[in-house]
Amino acid sequence: MQLAVLGLNHNTATVNVRERFAVKKENLEELYGKIMSDGRVFEACVVSTCNRVEYYVVTEASFCDKSHVLDILSTHCGLDTAELNKYTYFKSGREAVKHIFAVASGLDSLVLGEPQIFGQIKSALESSREYGGFGGFLNRLSEYTLKTAKRVRTFTGISENPVSVSYAAVELSKKIFNNLEEAGALIIGAGEMCELAARHLVGSGIGSVTVTNRTLEKAEKLAGEFGGKAISFDEFPERLSEADIIISSTGAPGYVVTGDMMKSAMAKRRHRPMFFIDIAVPRDIDPAGTDVENVYVYDIDDLKSVVEANKKEREKEAKKGWEIVCAYSDKFDECMESLKITPVIKQLRSSFDEAGREELQKFCDKNKVTDPDEIARLNHLVVSTLNKILHTPFTNLKHHAADGGKYSIGDVIDLIFLKK
Amino acid sequence: MISYLALMAYIIAFCHIAFFLVFGSRILKTLFNIFMGAGFVINITELVLSWYKTGYFPSSSLYDFMNIMSAAFVVTYFIIYAKYERPLIGLFISPFNVVFSAAAIVAPVSASYTFVDSIWRYGHLPFVILGTTFFIASFLSAVMYFIQERQLKGKKFGMVFQRFPPLDTINKINSTTLKLGFYFYTIGAVLGFAWMADGGFESLLASSKIIFSMVTWVVFAVIMGLKRWKGLSPRRMAFFTIAGFLCVLVTYIGVAVFLIR
Numbered sequence: 088m089q090l091a092v093l094g095l096n097h098n099t100a101t102v103n104v105r106e107r108f109a110v111k112k113e114n115l116e117e118l119y120g121k122i123m124s125d126g127r128v129f130e131a132c133v134v135s136t137c138n139r140v141e142y143y144v145v146t147e148a149s150f151c152d153k154s155h156v157l158d159i160l161s162t163h164c165g166l167d168t169a170e171l172n173k174y175t176y177f178k179s180g181r182e183a184v185k186h187i188f189a190v191a192s193g194l195d196s197l198v199l200g201e202p203q204i205f206g207q208i209k210s211a212l213e214s215s216r217e218y219g220g221f222g223g224f225l226n227r228l229s230e231y232t233l234k235t236a237k238r239v240r241t242f243t244g245i246s247e248n249p250v251s252v253s254y255a256a257v258e259l260s261k262k263i264f265n266n267l268e269e270a271g272a273l274i275i276g277a278g279e280m281c282e283l284a285a286r287h288l289v290g291s292g293i294g295s296v297t298v299t300n301r302t303l304e305k306a307e308k309l310a311g312e313f314g315g316k317a318i319s320f321d322e323f324p325e326r327l328s329e330a331d332i333i334i335s336s337t338g339a340p341g342y343v344v345t346g347d348m349m350k351s352a353m354a355k356r357r358h359r360p361m362f363f364i365d366i367a368v369p370r371d372i373d374p375a376g377t378d379v380e381n382v383y384v385y386d387i388d389d390l391k392s393v394v395e396a397n398k399k400e401r402e403k404e405a406k407k408g409w410e411i412v413c414a415y416s417d418k419f420d421e422c423m424e425s426l427k428i429t430p431v432i433k434q435l436r437s438s439f440d441e442a443g444r445e446e447l448q449k450f451c452d453k454n455k456v457t458d459p460d461e462i463a464r465l466n467h468l469v470v471s472t473l474n475k476i477l478h479t480p481f482t483n484l485k486h487h488a489a490d491g492g493k494y495s496i497g498d499v500i501d502l503i504f505l506k507k
Numbered sequence: 508m509i510s511y512l513a514l515m516a517y518i519i520a521f522c523h524i525a526f527f528l529v530f531g532s533r534i535l536k537t538l539f540n541i542f543m544g545a546g547f548v549i550n551i552t553e554l555v556l557s558w559y560k561t562g563y564f565p566s567s568s569l570y571d572f573m574n575i576m577s578a579a580f581v582v583t584y585f586i587i588y589a590k591y592e593r594p595l596i597g598l599f600i601s602p603f604n605v606v607f608s609a610a611a612i613v614a615p616v617s618a619s620y621t622f623v624d625s626i627w628r629y630g631h632l633p634f635v636i637l638g639t640t641f642f643i644a645s646f647l648s649a650v651m652y653f654i655q656e657r658q659l660k661g662k663k664f665g666m667v668f669q670r671f672p673p674l675d676t677i678n679k680i681n682s683t684t685l686k687l688g689f690y691f692y693t694i695g696a697v698l699g700f701a702w703m704a705d706g707g708f709e710s711l712l713a714s715s716k717i718i719f720s721m722v723t724w725v726v727f728a729v730i731m732g733l734k735r736w737k738g739l740s741p742r743r744m745a746f747f748t749i750a751g752f753l754c755v756l757v758t759y760i761g762v763a764v765f766l767i768r
Contacts, residue, residue, distance in 0.1 A: 263673055
C-alpha cells in the first residue's frame with residue numbers, strides 16, 4: 088500500500104481555478120462514496136481550503152502513479168483530466184507523506200506557519216473517517232501528521248512573528264501593554280484596514296474598542312461588530328486621553344492627530360504610555376509625536392519593516408520545520424514497515440499455541456490427568472513458558488522489521504532468537 | 508569547597524539565562540531557576556553549618572556577608588519571578604550572585620569586626636540586606652526600562668526587544684522592587700536603631716556608615732514621596748532609582764571599604 092497525493096494550491100493555480108476545484112462540505116459524502124467505489128482505492132482523504140484542494144489516496148504500489156490517480160478522479164469525480172493535469176502536482180510514497188506533514192505544519196502555506204491549516208487538515212481527516220475513506224494506513228498517517236505539526240509549532244518559531252501589518256501592530260502593542268484586557272483602543276476610520284486591526288485587537292482580548300469616523304453611521308456599524316462604542320469625529324480629540332492604543336487609517340490629506348493633541352492627551356494620563364499606529368497613506372498621525380515622553384508612534388513603513396523581518400525569521404524557522412518533517416517521515420516509514428510483520432507474528436504465535444495445546448493434551452491423556460484444576464495449572468505453565476520463550480524473538484522481530492534486506496540469515500537468527 | 512559549588516551554580520545559571528535571551532527556550536528558563544535555587548540552597552547550607560559549628564549566626568566576616576548577600580539576591584529574584592513570571596530580570600541579577608560568590612572565595616573567613624550579639628541583630632540584618640538587594644533589583648529594572656524604551660522609540664526589533672518584558676511590566680517591576688526595598692530597609696533601620704538604643708551604642712550614630720545609610724534611606728523616601736504625591740513618569744522614576752542605587756554603592760562600598768567606621 089502506498090500514499091499518493093494529487094492537488095493544486097496557491098502556487099499552481101489562480102483563485103478562479105481553485106474555486107472551481109473546491110469541494111463543498113455538503114458534497115463530501117457523495118464524493119467519498121464515488122472515490123471509494125473504485126477498486127484501486129483502499130483509503131482516501133480530501134482536503135479543500137481556500138488555498139488548496141488535495142486528494143490523498145492509498146492504493147497498491149502498482150497504481151501509485153499520476154495517470155492512475157488522474158483516471159480515478161476524472162472517472163468518479165467528473166473532473167477534467169486535461170485541466171487536472173495542467174494545474175496539479177503529484178507526489179507518491181515518502182514524498183506524499185512528507186507533503187501532508189509539511190502542509191499540516193504550515194510549511195506549504197501562502198503565509199508561512201499560519202495556524203489554521205492544522206485545524207483544516209484535522210477536520211479533513213475526520214471527514215474521511217466519517218464518510219468511509221479511513222483505514223489503518225490513514226489512521227497511522229493522521230497520528231503522525233498531527234504529531235509532526237505539533238512538534239513543528241512547539242519546537243520552531245514558525246508561527247511566532249506576525250506577518251500581516253494589522254497583526255504586527257497588535258503584537259507591537261503587547262510590547263508596551265502587558266495586559267490588553269486593561270487597555271482601551273481608539274480606531275480612527277472605518278475602512279478595511281481599521282476593521283482588520285480591530286478584529287486582531289478584539290481577538291487579543293482588548294478591554295474596550297471605540298470607533299470614530301467622519302461618517303458616524305459607519306463608525307457605529309464597525310463598533311457594533313465588536314461590541315464597542317462609536318463617537319463623533321469632532322469629539323475624538325477630547326477623548327484621546329482615554330485610549331491606550333490608537334489606530335488610524337483615514338483618507339485625510341493632512342494629520343488627523345497632531346503633536347499638540349498628543350501632548351495634551353498625555354498631560355491628562357498621569358504618565359501612562361500611548362501607542363499610536365498609523366496605517367494610512369498619506370499619514371494621519373504627526374510623527375513628531377514620538378518626541379513626547381511615553382508616546383510611541385509607528386507608521387505603515389515601520390510596520391512593514393517588522394513584517395519583512397518576521398517573514399525572514401519564519402523562513403529561517405521553516406528550515407528547522409523541514410528537518411522535523413523529514414525525521415517524522417522516517418519514523419512513519421519505520422512504523423509502517425514494522426506493521427507488516429504483525430500478521431507473521433500472529434501466525435507464529437497461533438502455531439506455537441496450537442503446539443502447546445497438543446502437547447498438553449498428549450501429556451494429560453498419557454498420565455491420566457483429569458482434574459480440571461490440575462489441567463488449568465499445567466496449561467498456565469505451558470502458556471507462561473511460551474510467553475517467556477517468545478518474548479525476545481517477537482520483540483526483536485517488531486524492532487528489526489523495518490531494517491529491510493540488510494541482514495543475513497545468520498544475523499536474522501541471532502537477532503530474532505538470541506539477541507536480548 | 509562549598510563556596511566553589513555555589514559559584515559554579517550561579518555561573519551555570521547565568522549561562523542559561525544568557526542562552527534564554529538568544530533562543531527563548533522554556534527549558535533554559537527552567538534550568539536557570541533550578542541553578543539559582545541550587546546556589547541558594549548551597550549558600551544557606553553553608554550558613555547553617557557555620558552557625559551550627561560556631562554557635563552564633565555567621566555575619567561577622569566579609570565571607571559571611573558575601574554569602575548572605577548572594578542568598579538574598581536569589582530571594583529577591585524569586586519574589587519578582589513569582590509575581591511577574593519574567594525571568595530576564597535574572598540576567599541582570601545573576602551576575603551579582605556570581606560576583607558575590609567569587610568574592611566570598613577570596614574574602615577573609617575570620618571576623619572583620621567584633622560585635623555584641625543581640626536578638627535585634629536577627630531582625631536588623633535580614634531586613635537591611637533584603638532592602639538593599641531590592642534597591643539593586645529596582646536599579647536593574649530601571650536599566651531594563653531604558654533599554655526597552657530605546658528599542659521601542661528607535662524601532663529596533665532585535666533579540667533584546669523580542670525577549671524583554673513589555674514596557675509597563677518593567678515599570679511595574681521597578682515600582683514593586685522600589686516599594687519592597689524601601690519597606691524592608693525602613694524596618695531594618697528601625698530595628699538597627701532599637702538595637703543601638705538597647706545596647707547603649709548611641710555613639711555609633713555619628714559613624715560614617717550610619718550617616719550614609721540614613722542618606723540612602725532619605726533619598727529613597729524622597730523618591731517614594733514624589734511618586735506618591737507628585738506622580739513620576741516611568742522614565743523619571745528610572746532615573747531616580749539609578750540615583751538611589753548610587754547612594755547604596757556609596758554606603759556599602761565607599762564607606763565600608765574606604766572610610767573607617
